[in-house]
Amino acid sequence: MKAIFARMFVSRDAVDLVLRALPALVEGTRSEPGNHTFMAHQSKDDPTIFGFYEQFTDEAAHVAHSDMPHVREILDIQAKHGVRSIEVVVWDLKEPASN
Known part of the structure; x- marks a missing residue:
């Protein structure tokens, strides 16, 4: 299983756009x-x-996620409205997640 921790630093002008895209x-x-x-x-x-x-179950599911329309919308906001930076760290989960 892949676990991803990401932080996105956006411009003040992009905050409302990101909030509208989050749902x-x-x-x-x-x-x-x-x-x-x-x-x-x-x-x-x-x-x-x-x-x-x-x-995500595996790397293939994580890669497929990047091409989804709802992800593309956030990436378009980043490209057009001055995202300051993005930090992404991918981890391999070493113990089962609890249900």
Whole structure:
């Protein structure tokens, strides 16, 4: 199983755009084959920082996720509205997730 921790740092102008896109991203990702968990967060201290935690069955499911329309929408926002940076760390889960 693959676990992904990501942080997205957006410009102040992009915050509302990301917030509007999040419901489709969350719902779409959770319905993808191979997705076990998807959680989106916004920093309490800095609203321009978003965090994501995701679990996918395997690398193929994670790669397929990147091509989904709901992911493309977030990537388009990033490209057009000045995302400051994105940090992504992919982990191999070494113990089963609890249900």
